Amino acid sequence: MAEATDSEVPECWISKGLCEKSREKAAAELNETEERKKSALVEIREKIAEYSKEHPSFRFPREDDSFLVRFLRARKYDVERAFSLLINFTTYRIDHPELFEGVTLDSVRPTLEYCLPFILRDRDDEGRRVVIFQPSRIDPERYSHDSVQQAIVYALDALIDDEEAQVNGFILIEDYSNMTIRKILGLDQRLMKRLSTLFQDAYPARFSGMHFVNQPWFFSILWNIAKPFLKEKIRQRTHMHGSDFGRLHEFIPKRCLPAEVGGDRPPYSPDELLDFLSKVKVDRPPARQVTAL
Template identity: 60%
Template sequence: MDQIPDCWISRNLSEKTRQKAEAELNESDERKAQAITELRQKIGEYSTENPTLKLPQSDDDAFLVRFLRARKYDVDRALKLIVSYATFRATHTELFEGVTLEKIRPILEHKLPFVLRERDEEGRRVLLFQPARMDPNLFNPMDVQTAFVYVLDGLIQDEETQVNGFIMVEDYTDMTMMKMMMFDQKLIKQMADLVQEAFPARFKGFHMVNQPWFFSIAWKIAKPFLKEKMRSRIHMHGTDMNSLHEALGKEGLPAEVGGERPAYDPAELIEFLRLANVQRPPAKPESSSV
């Protein structure tokens, strides 16, 4: 079997990231072992009390660590995140059921989203989304959202990403009113719920560039669904690309947003996902009490 390149899945935490995990997440070998045991016990207790919601298997230490890192080793908050994760996937089955790499391949080949091979200076995984690339004759925003979640499920297997988190750049160049209206309230709330409460990752910043005047319509819809912490991580650059480059480093961005890296090629991401054997959610329970 081909080995996944280190740029996508790290074999061990780098020393810099290990120190960050210790300083920011309260991680140590002793705390990790203790927290895994506590979380596994709480999952068992919760499952006994709430048999109608099927939680993910708790016998995989690496899987549990994702949730512990996302909640800085607060075991109770990690359990809450696992419950939200399972509930979201049971509720939004359209994002998961029957989804395969081959099904979403055309969307990824259309560069929705970009995922940069190299991390930024802080070790964060950088994703770029250009919504104007959507072709309603080929796929709709729900298809794109499905692909996005599939990609996240693959990327979060990497331990460096679990600790350092994600950065999102949304470039609205050539965006039209018609395409903007495709993002309705349900879709916006769904994504807000995912990144805030239902995925084991640290979303460290969202950078918006080249927003058209009608972007304010989508922002007005989205704002009530965003917690203050998330709002504080959203940066509006407008047409000032220098502002984006100062925030993220021009040398680390692709040519599509005025960066110094070559134009983005989705082939590496697709090959990574092929090798990664992306884990999909558990089957939908008959009902949910959460």
């Protein structure tokens, strides 16, 4: 995924291990202990070896501890489910090379500079990474749907290196300010399906909730399009706030939110995220290392 360069990466982006609170959460919610981690790594490597013998043309992108642990954490140390997630993760990148091959910080910079997406520098009180997406910013004439997803995945591939994010997860705010019916009807269902498939079934991260704000009266059109792509668990973690930022702040504190959603921080700016991304190298295995069946 990502590795630090010579420049120092602030701990607000990539932690140096888990804090005490997160270690307790990992044990209580993810069944993580040092003993379980060691045995689970042995088990998942056995599955990788067995699968590789049966499918010699299939290549896993990495097999080091730090990489495999994120899959175990994402599935609460259920090795069977973690291994299935690893297969899905690898297969997704085989099936969608346009989202990964040749993608660099320079190529996604224009999209990130337009805050697609906007990712907060600080974690919330639960240690979660907060991602804000404003669909009205999508302009197909300036930013293709592929470029938007490339930017999202590139940023998350860097952030998932953070152990705090692996344990505590991500939370998403979708801000529908300035949305029009024309823009909603112009949204690509293919993009919605690809993103929902990726984050529900093919990404080693915990997504703990979605919060919609500033929805227009015609938001139901978009929701009815997107809802079939979402699993019931995700639907249950979805909250509609409209312009009631006070209710949003019951879930995410004002101190770490930007002004656009009633927070205490300055308005949307990509500078801190881009500075972080400039200090890490996002790992993208070459095609020869990730081969289809």
